[in-house]
Amino acid sequence: MNEITPASIGLSREDLPNSYIGRSVPRPNVPKLVQGRATYTDDVTLPRMLQAAFLRSPHAHAKISAIDTASAKAVPGVIRVFTGHDLAKFCDPWVATLDHLKGMKSAPQYPLPLHRVTWQGEPIVAVVAESRAAAEDGVAALQVEFEALPAQTDMETALAPGAVVIHPELGDNLVFTRTAEAGDVAAAFAAAHKIVEARFVTGRHTGVTLEPRSIIADYNPADETLTVHHSTQAPHMMQGVFAKQLRMKEGDVRVICKDVGGSFGIKVHVYPDEVAIAAMARIMGRPVKYVADRFESFVSDIHARDHRIKGRLAVDAEGRVLAFDIDDLTGIGPYSVYPRTSAIEGNQVVNLCGGPYDFKNYRCTTTVVLQNKTPTCQYRAVGHPIATAVTEGLMDLAAEALGMDPVEIRRHNLIRDDAYPYTSPPGMRFEGLSHHASLDKLLDMVPLERIRADQTEARERGIYRGIGFASFIELTNPSPFMYGIGGARISAQDGCTVRMDPDGSIVASSGVTEQGQGTEAILAQIVAHGVGVPFNRVKIITGDTQTTPYGGGTWACRGTGIGGEAALQSAIALKQQILEVASAMLQAAPEALDLAMGEITDKASGKPRMTLFELGRIVYFRGDALPKELQRELVQTRHFITKEYPFAFTNGIQASWVEVDPATGMVKLLEHWCIEDCGRVVNPLLVNEQVRGGIVQGIGGALYEHCVYDAEGNLLTTTLADYLVPMSAEMPEIHVGHVETPTRESLLGAKGAGEAGTAGAPAAIMNAINDALRPFKVCVHEQPFTPERILRALGTIA
C-alpha cells in the first residue's frame, strides 16, 4: 500500500504544519518572474561572447551549388563564417532511429548540410559576429547558389511511384510502419449492427514557446571544457549529445539551464543550429550565443500532429464497441529528429486509439513518411490528441447512428473502475484508472439538463450551440520502454540529493527541470514534507548537470511522478539520518524522536528537544563532541525509476460547450470542463493550472493553429499575425476537478498531469461543434476547425 499516512513517512500527525503534500502552496519562484528578475538564456552575457545568425534555406529542396563567404566576411563586426563542411571536421552527424521501432530508418543529419537542403528554413551557413545585428548583416551578404529540386510535400504521395525520394540512399520515403492487431477485426465488422467511419485530419502545428530556442556555448581550451547555457528540458541528455557529437567526454561538458520560457516538448530535441553553436564555440574557443527569432522558430522548431487518419468503428445493437479499424498516415519532414525520433507520435496513435474503452478487436496501422517540410517530433501530449479525436469522434458517430446519448454510449463502454489491472488490445497495461468515477464527477459539474434545454431553446432562435465529450487516457512516468530500450541515451531514472546545511536550511538538487510547471515548488513541498521542515526552509536546485544527480529532465509528465518520488525518498532518508545524529546527542532512541517544523521533538509528547540550527552547529563545527563512530553526513541521495509498469497511465474526461455561427463559421467557446486523475495531487493549484494551460494548447490546435504550406513546400505562416495562438478574450472559463487513483509504484503515488488537457480538448471541441451543427446534418473532422472549413461543411462555400 502506498497510502501516505503519518506512519508511512514517519510523521507524527497528518495535519502537522509541515505536511505539504496536497496543499496549494504558491510557487516560491514566481516573485522573480513577476518582477522581471528571472534569468533566461538570452539574459546571460559572457566575456568575449559572440553572436551567431544563420542563413536558412529559401527552398524546400535544393542542391547547394556554391557558397561564397567573402562578402560576408567583409561586413564590419563579422568574425567568422562556417559552412557544413567546416563543422563536419569537428562534429559528427546523427541518425535518429530507435531499435525497438522495427525497420525504422532515417538519414544522417549534420549541424549544417553538406550538399543539399531538404526543408525551407533549414540552417545552411552560420555567421559569427560581435553583435546579432552584425551577424545578420553578414548573412545578408552571403552569396549562395542553389539548384532547386522538386519537393515532396504531400504525405499521401510520399510512397507512390514517381515520388521524389528525399534521401536516395534510403531507397524510399518510408520511415516506419507498424500495425497492432488484436482479435478478429474482419469478423467483428461482419457481425456489426452499425459501422461508422470518418476521415480525420489533425493540422500540422507547433509549440510557439514565447521564449524562442536559446543557447550559449562556451569552450575553454585551457581546461578543455564546454559549458552550455541552454533553454532545454533535458540538460543531462544534451550534455551527452554535445559530448558525443563533438567527440568529448561527458565530464567535460556542463549544461546549465536556468529559467526556461516555455517548452511543451519543443525544447527536448536536438536542433542542428544548436549543435552548430556548440561546434563553433569549440572551434573558436570563446562563447557564442544564438537565439532564434520568431520567423526562425516557425521554420525550425519542431512541428507536430501532421496526420491523416481513416477510422472505422463497429458496434452491436446495444451500443457495445466491437472493433476499431484505423489507418494513420503522418509526414514528418526530411529527417527523423534526434534522439527521440519522429516515429513515436504515429506509434502513440497505434498504442492509444480506443484507449478508454473495453473491447477486443483492434487494428491500427501507422505509416510514417518523409516530406520536404520542417521536421516534426514530440510536442505536448504526443499522439494523444490525435488518438482521442479519432476515438471520440467515432464514438459520437456511433452514438448518432444508434440513436444513443453520447454520455450513455461512453458509460456503456468505458473500462470498469474495478477491472484493473487491464491490458488494452494494442498491449498497453493500465494499473488503475477511474473512467466511471471521472464521468460521474464530470456530470456533477456540468449542468447538462440546463445546457440541453438552453440548446433547444437557442436553436429556435437560430443560435446553434453544442456540447461535446471526450474521455481520454494519458501516458505518464515513462520507463526505459519509451526510449532507453531503443538505444537512446535518455534517462528514465531521476535522482535527488537532499542535504542539511549548518543553520538547518535544506537544499535539494534534482535531475528534473523547471520550465514553469512548478517543478521546484512541488519538489520543495515534497522535501519539506519528507524531512519535516517548513516549506520556506527548502531550496531547490535544478538545471545544472554539474550540481544535480543524473536524470532525464522534465518531459512526458515525469517531473512529479519520477523526480518527486526520488525527492521524497531522499528526504525521508535525510530525516532518518538527522534523527540518528539527534539520538546520539540527546541520548534517546531515534524511534523516540521526531522532526517537525524544523525541530527535533519527543515523538510521544511532541515536546521540542533541539533545533536543527543547534544540531547543525554541533555536526559542522563541533564534530569532536560527537561519538567517533557516529555517521554524521547530513546528505542523502536516492534515485527512482518505475519498475512494474512501462508507463503510469492517467485518465480523465473533458466537456466543451460551444456556439457555432452558421453564417460566419465562427466557433465561440462558452465553457469547458475537465476531470483528471493524475493520482496523488501534490499541489492542486499547480495541477489545475497545468490542466488549464494544456486545454488551451489543445484549443489552439483544434481551432486556430496551423502551419500552412504551399504546394512547393514554402511555409506561409511565419509570423504571429499569420499563425494564430489562443488569446485571452477567446478562451472560455475552464472548470477542473480531480479523481485521485495513486500509482502503487511509488510512495508518493503521483502520475503526470501536464498533457491531459491537450490530449482531450480538441476531441471535446470537435464533438461540441458537430453537436451544434447536428440540425444541419453535417459534421467536421478536419482540424483546425476554421470558419472556412465549417462553412464548406455547411455548403455555404464551395
Add this chain to the structure above:
Amino acid sequence: MMPITLTVNGEKVTRHVEPRRHLIDFLRLDLGLTGSHAGCEHGVCGACTLRVNGKIMRGCLILAASLDGAEVETIEGLSESGEVADLQAAFVARNAAQCGFCTPGMVMTAAELLAEGACPTRGEIREYLSGNYCRCTGYQAIVDAVEDALRARGTTP
C-alpha cells in the same frame, strides 16, 4: 550612431545608439534591463510591453533613437517603486505565471488597466489583456489575479 538622453525608471541615461536599435534591445543590451522580453519582434506577442511617456507600448516597435527626452518605465522600475506590488502579489497567489516569459509584459498591461480605475467585467479584463500572449497558463489564472487586484483596490465590486 545617434546620441539620446532619456529617463529610464527615474534615472537619466545618455547613450549613442544605432538608428536601427529597438527600444527592447536598447534596454536589454545597452542598459542591462533584462526584465522585458523579446518574444516575436513584430509587435504581436506583448512580451516587450513597456511604458513610454506614461502609456504602454511595444518595445520591439519603437526605435530608441526616437526617444530622446522620453520617459521610459520597465518592470524593474515598477517593481522597485512598489506601484504594482499588489498586482504582483496577486499573480503569485493565483499562480498566474508559469514560465514567466510573458509575465512582465502582462503585468505592465494589467497595471495600466488598474490605473484606469474602471470597473471591468472578466470579459473586459480578457479583452484588455488580449494583446499579451501567454502560452502556458490558459489565461484564467491571470484574469483571476487581475480581478483580485482590482477588487483589493476597490475598483471592482
